[in-house]
Amino acid sequence: MQYKNLEESAHLLPQPLEGIVELINETVKLLFQQHNYGKTDTEHFMIHSRSSVEKYIFSRLYNRIIAMYKIKNKELDNEYKEKKEVVKTWSIDKLFKELKIPEDYLNGVKEVNTPYRSAIQLLNYLEDDDAPREKVRNVMKAHQELKVCVMEYTKGKIEISSTENLSKLLAYVIACSHLTSPAAELNFLKDYLLYQEGNFAAEEYLLTNLQVFLLVNKIGKSNLLCSNN
Numbered sequence: 001m002q003y004k005n006l007e008e009s010a011h012l013l014p015q016p017l018e019g020i021v022e023l024i025n026e027t028v029k030l031l032f033q034q035h036n037y038g039k040t041d042t043e044h045f046m047i048h049s050r051s052s053v054e055k056y057i058f059s060r061l062y063n064r065i066i067a068m069y070k071i072k073n074k075e076l077d078n079e080y081k082e083k084k085e086v087v088k089t090w091s092i093d094k095l096f097k098e099l100k101i102p103e104d105y106l107n108g109v110k111e112v113n114t115p116y117r118s119a120i121q122l123l124n125y126l127e128d129d130d131a132p133r134e135k136v137r138n139v140m141k142a143h144q145e146l147k148v149c150v151m152e153y154t155k156g157k158i159e160i161s162s163t164e165n166l167s168k169l170l171a172y173v174i175a176c177s178h179l180t181s182p183a184a185e186l187n188f189l190k191d192y193l194l195y196q197e198g199n200f201a202a203e204e205y206l207l208t209n210l211q212v213f214l215l216v217n218k219i220g221k222s223n224l225l226c227s228n229n
Contacts, residue, residue, distance in 0.1 A: 006064065010071035014191035020061055021195040027053045055131045062130035066188060073183035080182060080214060087175050095175060101168045104158050105150060115153070116169070119145040120176045126185050132192040135185070136203050143206050146173065163209070171213045186211050 003009035003016050028050050058065075070077070087095065092115065096106055106115075114120065122142035129135055146169055147160055160166050174182060190207050193200045 003064070003068070006067050006071060010068040013068055013072055014194065016068060017065055017188070017191050018195055020057065020065065021192070024050070024054050024057055027057070051131075051133060054133060058130050058132065066130075066184065069184040069188045070181050073181065073187055076183040076214065077181045081180070084175065095172065099168050099171050099175075101172065102165060104154065105165070105169065106153075114176065116146060116149045116173060116176075119143075119149060120173050123173055123177045124179065127179060127181070132189060136189055136193070136200075136207075139189070139206060139210070140203060142173065143170075146170070167209055167213060170209055174210065174213060182210075183214055186214070 002019070003012070009016055031049050031053070090098070119142045122138055122145055125138045126135055129138070150158065150160055150169075160169065179185065186207055190204065190211065193204055193207070
């Protein structure tokens with residue numbers, strides 16, 4: 001009710017999201033006050049209270065909040081879509097070359113129709129869930145699967161050894177994904193983690209890497225999948 005006009009509310013981000021997280025925090029706090037009180041018979045289900053409350057509230061409010069993020073990130077997401085249409089015409093070899101992925105990471109890959117497909121599919125799930133906690137989990141799963149694929153393709157000879165190589169592989173995964181609004185989704189998740197009490201350093205690091213690709217990374221001289229800003 002507080003943010004009826006989506007266009008105007010988009011300019012207030014992340015304030016609307018902060019309000020949702022505060023509502024979740026207050027609800028969880030009340031639940032603990034009413035049902036826990038140190039009772040051992042409630043401990044087994046109270047540990048799930050935050051995720052349950054969060055999932056319920058976002059199931060009611062997610063469509064409005066993500067709509068705000070889509071409005072705010074519309075320009076970047078549209079640019080991404082346009083440039084991705086160009087990338088779709090490229091062969092896998094050309095995409096690898098433009099991204100300058102080291103040859104070591106390509107061994108045993110070129111004969112595969114879509115290399116790193118499992119990591120790409122996990123990232124595709126990002127837009128299928130309205131619970132941010134699940135979205136973050138899928139991003140982390142995609143990252144882990146990317147590392148597993150590297151080990152499998154190279155028969156355990158190499159791992160992702162540097163931030164630069166990780167960024168290149170993440171760029172490839174995003175380039176091959178079916179995401180429609182990656183900038184909106186990633187900024188939503190970064191803001192969501194900002195208001196969490198726990199330490200999500202690894203998650204924030206990975207989301208930042210994905211955002212860097214969308215904002216500044218260049219594919220060859222054609223700058224096909226990123227912003228010129």
